[in-house]
Amino acid sequence: MSDTKLIEVKDLAKHFEVRAQGAREDKALLKAVDGVSLDICEGEILGIVGESGCGKSTLGKTVLRLQEKTSGQVLYRGEDLFAMGRVDMKEMTKNIQMIFQDPYSSLNPRKKVAQIIGQPLRIHNAGTPAEQITRIDHLMDEVGLNPKFKRRYPHQFSGGQRQRIGIARALALGPEFIVCDEAVSALDVSVQAQILNLLLDLQVRHGFTYMFISHDLAVVEFIATRILVMYLGRVVEIASKDELVNQHVHPYTKALFEAFPVTDPRARKGKKQIVMGDVPSPIHPPTGCHFHPRCPYAEPRCREQYPPLREISPGHSVACWVV
Amino acid sequence: MKDTTKNTNKVLLSMEHLNFSFNIQRGVVKAVRDLSLTIREGETLTLVGESGCGKSVTAHAINQLNPMPPGEVVSGSINFKGRDLLTLPMHEIEALRGTQISMIFQEPMTALNPVFTIGSQIADVFMTHQKISKQEGLKRAVHLLDLVKIPSPETRVHSYPHQLSGGMRQRAMIAMALASPEPGLMIADEPTTALDVTIQAQILDLLNDLKSKVNMSILLITHDMGVVAEMADRVAVMYAGRKVEEADVFSIFEEPRHPYTLGLLNSLPSNQKYKGARRLEAIDGTVPDLLTIGEGCPFCNRCTFALPICSKEFPGETVITEEHSVWCHNHKAVEEIIAK
Amino acid sequence: MSEHTQLELLEIQEPGPWRETWYNLKKNRGAMTGLGIIIFFILLALFAPLVAPQDPLDQLIEARKIPPMTDGYILGTDDLGRDMLSRLIYGARISMVIGIVSVGISLFFGLIIGVVSAYYGGILDKIVMRVIDIMLAFPYILLTIVIVSILGPSLTNAMIAIGISQVPKYARLVRASVLAEKENDYVIAERALGASNLELMFRTILPNCLSATIVQTTLGVGEAILSSAGLSFLGLGAQPPTPEWGLMIASSKEFITNAWWIVTLPGIAILLAVLGFNLFGDGLRDILDPKMRS
Numbered sequence: 001m002s003d004t005k006l007i008e009v010k011d012l013a014k015h016f017e018v019r020a021q022g023a024r025e026d027k028a029l030l031k032a033v034d035g036v037s038l039d040i041c042e043g044e045i046l047g048i049v050g051e052s053g054c055g056k057s058t059l060g061k062t063v064l065r066l067q068e069k070t071s072g073q074v075l076y077r078g079e080d081l082f083a084m085g086r087v088d089m090k091e092m093t094k095n096i097q098m099i100f101q102d103p104y105s106s107l108n109p110r111k112k113v114a115q116i117i118g119q120p121l122r123i124h125n126a127g128t129p130a131e132q133i134t135r136i137d138h139l140m141d142e143v144g145l146n147p148k149f150k151r152r153y154p155h156q157f158s159g160g161q162r163q164r165i166g167i168a169r170a171l172a173l174g175p176e177f178i179v180c181d182e183a184v185s186a187l188d189v190s191v192q193a194q195i196l197n198l199l200l201d202l203q204v205r206h207g208f209t210y211m212f213i214s215h216d217l218a219v220v221e222f223i224a225t226r227i228l229v230m231y232l233g234r235v236v237e238i239a240s241k242d243e244l245v246n247q248h249v250h251p252y253t254k255a256l257f258e259a260f261p262v263t264d265p266r267a268r269k270g271k272k273q274i275v276m277g278d279v280p281s282p283i284h285p286p287t288g289c290h291f292h293p294r295c296p297y298a299e300p301r302c303r304e305q306y307p308p309l310r311e312i313s314p315g316h317s318v319a320c321w322v323v
Numbered sequence: 324m325k326d327t328t329k330n331t332n333k334v335l336l337s338m339e340h341l342n343f344s345f346n347i348q349r350g351v352v353k354a355v356r357d358l359s360l361t362i363r364e365g366e367t368l369t370l371v372g373e374s375g376c377g378k379s380v381t382a383h384a385i386n387q388l389n390p391m392p393p394g395e396v397v398s399g400s401i402n403f404k405g406r407d408l409l410t411l412p413m414h415e416i417e418a419l420r421g422t423q424i425s426m427i428f429q430e431p432m433t434a435l436n437p438v439f440t441i442g443s444q445i446a447d448v449f450m451t452h453q454k455i456s457k458q459e460g461l462k463r464a465v466h467l468l469d470l471v472k473i474p475s476p477e478t479r480v481h482s483y484p485h486q487l488s489g490g491m492r493q494r495a496m497i498a499m500a501l502a503s504p505e506p507g508l509m510i511a512d513e514p515t516t517a518l519d520v521t522i523q524a525q526i527l528d529l530l531n532d533l534k535s536k537v538n539m540s541i542l543l544i545t546h547d548m549g550v551v552a553e554m555a556d557r558v559a560v561m562y563a564g565r566k567v568e569e570a571d572v573f574s575i576f577e578e579p580r581h582p583y584t585l586g587l588l589n590s591l592p593s594n595q596k597y598k599g600a601r602r603l604e605a606i607d608g609t610v611p612d613l614l615t616i617g618e619g620c621p622f623c624n625r626c627t628f629a630l631p632i633c634s635k636e637f638p639g640e641t642v643i644t645e646e647h648s649v650w651c652h653n654h655k656a657v658e659e660i661i662a663k
Numbered sequence: 664m665s666e667h668t669q670l671e672l673l674e675i676q677e678p679g680p681w682r683e684t685w686y687n688l689k690k691n692r693g694a695m696t697g698l699g700i701i702i703f704f705i706l707l708a709l710f711a712p713l714v715a716p717q718d719p720l721d722q723l724i725e726a727r728k729i730p731p732m733t734d735g736y737i738l739g740t741d742d743l744g745r746d747m748l749s750r751l752i753y754g755a756r757i758s759m760v761i762g763i764v765s766v767g768i769s770l771f772f773g774l775i776i777g778v779v780s781a782y783y784g785g786i787l788d789k790i791v792m793r794v795i796d797i798m799l800a801f802p803y804i805l806l807t808i809v810i811v812s813i814l815g816p817s818l819t820n821a822m823i824a825i826g827i828s829q830v831p832k833y834a835r836l837v838r839a840s841v842l843a844e845k846e847n848d849y850v851i852a853e854r855a856l857g858a859s860n861l862e863l864m865f866r867t868i869l870p871n872c873l874s875a876t877i878v879q880t881t882l883g884v885g886e887a888i889l890s891s892a893g894l895s896f897l898g899l900g901a902q903p904p905t906p907e908w909g910l911m912i913a914s915s916k917e918f919i920t921n922a923w924w925i926v927t928l929p930g931i932a933i934l935l936a937v938l939g940f941n942l943f944g945d946g947l948r949d950i951l952d953p954k955m956r957s
């Protein structure tokens with residue numbers, strides 16, 4: 001791992017205009033990502049955790065400019081992605097890639113495996129057709145698929161194998177940075193372990209940098225080198241893995257770790273307080289700190305002002321008034 | 324621990340040698356093979372296994388929710404309070420559903436009626452069993468919603484299912500299950516898979532809480548070993564339609580005897596032994612196709628302990644302790660690994 | 664990955680999407696009847712010169728209004744002594760061409776409009792949809808008549824008119840399925856690979872939307888045949904002496920009392936052809952509609 005910053009996200013926001021519930025004409029603003037800043041260094045695996053709807057996928061897609069931003073900046077090696085023209089952006093897709101959650105919907109059902117994996121090569125005219133075919137074989141081999149099966153359709157593979165196809169496609173152009181959006185969440189535990197191993201092997205072999213999005217704390221804890229916790233579109237805590245796992249301070253991070261079921265039946269009696277209440281709607285988030293209605297430590301000012309993200313120790317930042 | 328007293332409790336449901344198949348265009352899917360389970364009163368039995376291993380089919384066989392055809396009970400019996408459910412006429416099964424055998428699903432929206440308020444749906448359950456007025460039924464519904472910890476239950480009884488969050492819908496489903504006069508068995512098929520972790524923790528806590536209040540048995544289906552550790556008294560591990568190991572929850576986690584159970588535990592990134600490690604001990608390969616599966620052990624193609632006999636015949640039961648059984652030709656080898 | 668896994672894959676022989684459709688189709692009796700009728704008419708159309716006993720335009724003054732099954736005329740002759748059977752066979756050729764060309768026109772423009780409007784969304788989509796709403800507010804046959812009147816009555820113009828007036832229907836159908844399809848992750852995935860908008864629209868999304876349009880296309884051919892017969896009947900389509908079924912009915916309607924076959928036989932031909940396409944289309948819909956499968 002080096003200290004060169006590969007990705008810098010500065011105050012990124014992505015808002016969606018949605019129809020407010022009930023009222024027909026009322027437009028409401030859904031702040032899916034609301035002022036997120038982060039850096040990712042070369043060779044790092046940044047884990048992003050948070051509950052459903054907190055904006056993890058939106059963050060991942062906006063960082064790759066698969067969606068337009070509302071405000072803020074995304075720099076790739078110092079270059080602003082959103083300032084790029086179409087040609088440059090197409091060139092950029094060689095460096096940045098994405099692996100998706102759902103191995104069922106992320107592969108075109110009408111294309112054969114060879115076409116799916118070969119598509120990026122074709123789009124970017126990478127090599128002669130013969131070279132492309134050898135490359136496809138090589139890629140399938142690398143992710144643990146037998147090249148014999150390249151003339152099959154995605155529905156003829158199991159979930160784990162489909163995920164391998166998606167990984168091979170992302171690898172085709174030799175990217176540097178890969179966003180894995182819930183890349184193992186849809187898989188069975190035993191297959192999930194295979195894919196996690198594959199992702200780690202590939203990282204070692206090619207020096208990839210990952211942004212690893214998951215709602216599964218155990219998976220993120222295993223794979224990440226640094227962890228970021230999101231709640232309703234904002235960063236609430238970010239630290240290196242060891243620090244976040246052992247010394248998390250934000251009440252929401254605590255609640256998350258508390259709620260996560262431990263795979264040890266003897267530990268169950270040791271459970272403490274479970275945080276109550278539901279995740280609020282991102283359309284009308286609570287005023288002030290978004291977590292205050294569920295927070296056992298909330299103070300009056302939590303209700304009024306959103307706490308800034310401040311560094312409490314090197315590399316460990318928290319957005320909370322009470323810590 | 325309380326599991327030592329478990330044996331004395333009465334058996335509520337016993338499933339014996341159930342074989343369940345689906346006859347489809349391409350052949351016969353043997354979804355459940357030779358499966359026996361017992362659930363005692365006040366006990367939580369969890370069924371774990373990979374997707375498609377037959378957990379839901381097993382659960383649905385109990386209250387006969389499997390589509391038939393293409394589904395078919397090939398053989399076996401399911402005794403519930405002394406009656407064989409598989410030979411009961413349909414109207415008696417329907418009378419049992421929602422009263423003595425209730426069910427909560429992964430997606431509660433599919434089980435709640437979208438055009439009625441949750442209050443009136445709960446009141447309806449009361450009114451089918453007792454001669455009470457709608458007013459009285461609603462009053463009891465408020466009480467139940469309070470019991471399952473839905474905030475401001477007086478106003479929530481008048482909500483429609485779509486106005487509730489996922490967690491609240493799941494609570495409403497649980498409340499409905501509790502509305503019957505003698506909730507005997509609750510079948511929970513992945514009740515928290517669609518929920519956030521903090522909400523999942525609330526629901527699991529609620530289920531444990533209720534179980535101790537009303538003497539209810541739970542058949543909990545899940546693929547999440549964390550939920551198993553949190554909830555189970557006993558665990559049955561399924562693989563490709565077969566039960567491969569059954570034991571109390573501590574034995575399963577601490578002394579597994581089946582290679583699949585061992586592999587499953589080793590696949591968990593949360594496993595203590597992976598602290599600081601960069602590699603998991605995954606099980607290679609994939610689950611076999613239930614259409615072409617033979618008579619051998621379904622796990623043999625992925626098993627590192629496989630013997631030549633494994634691909635030919637499915638092993639018989641080996642009793643390790645009174646609570647712990649395994650179906651494996653080579654369980655001794657697993658025992659040695661664990662001992663190390 | 665272990666060898667086992669690879670071996671297992673060999674055993675999984677899932678039928679492809681087309682094979683599965685065909686299998687289900689074979690079980691659907693209505694659809695198979697429809698398919699039989701369609702194939703029958705297509706063969707007639709293709710081999711008309713070989714099958715027809717006579718030239719459909721040959722008039723024989725001394726053999727006028729001969730009833731069916733007499734003097735070697737299987738279906739009799741019309742008021743000008745032309746062989747009915749030959750005229751009906753050549754009529755099949757015209758009707759098939761009309762059906763296919765006009766549906767082709769609707770499909771071509773409908774697909775483009777539907778895909779582009781759904782893909783880009785926003786203002787463009789709103790405008791397109793309002794225009795479509797307006798066009799759909801006119802009775803369809805009225806719209807066709809207006810267009811033919813502007814272009815001038817002829818068979819070609821009838822085809823164009825029928826084609827154009829059906830465009831909104833196809834556009835709306837395609838738009839709906841593109842809207843659903845474009846939310847899938849594979850579209851985002853291919854965009855992440857650098858695929859251009861054009862490629863995404865027509866190579867990625869469109870092929871996945873075709874099953875919905877196939878049903879409409881099949882039903883549409885039947886509808887187009889019927890409409891063209893209607894237009895010709897009104898004198899706005901085919902012109903004499905073309906052996907077009909609708910025109911045949913129109914030009915012989917005064918003989919309904921004394922030579923019924925001249926009017927009735929083309930009517931039956933229209934009925935059969937339209938029935939064939941409708942039966943087949945309905946059967947396809949039952950098979951392809953995911954709600955019908957469980």
Ligand SMILES: Nc1ncnc2c1ncn2[C@@H]1O[C@H](COP(=O)(O)OP(=O)(O)OP(=O)(O)O)[C@@H](O)[C@H]1O
Nearest residue numbers: 016018032051052053054055056057058059215282
């Ligand atoms: N295209 C869109 N239009 C409107 N709202 C959207 C859109 N995409 C996402 N959202 C909303 O933005 C919020 C964040 O969504 P996002 O998919 O990023 O969440 P997530 O953290 O990835 O959740 P999950 O864990 O369920 O995948 C959600 O409330 C979602 O409804």
Ligand SMILES: Nc1ncnc2c1ncn2[C@@H]1O[C@H](COP(=O)(O)OP(=O)(O)OP(=O)(O)O)[C@@H](O)[C@H]1O
Nearest residue numbers: 345352354373374375376377378379380390393613
């Ligand atoms: N209606 C059906 N027709 C044909 N096969 C079916 C049907 N329902 C289930 N099956 C098959 O039976 C097997 C067991 O399915 P089941 O739903 O019990 O799996 P499960 O263990 O509940 O999996 P999951 O964790 O994904 O819910 C699967 O292989 C499935 O394909």
Ligand SMILES: [Mg+2]
Nearest residue numbers: 056057058182
């Ligand atoms: Mg997401």
Ligand SMILES: [Mg+2]
Nearest residue numbers: 378379380512
């Ligand atoms: Mg299931």
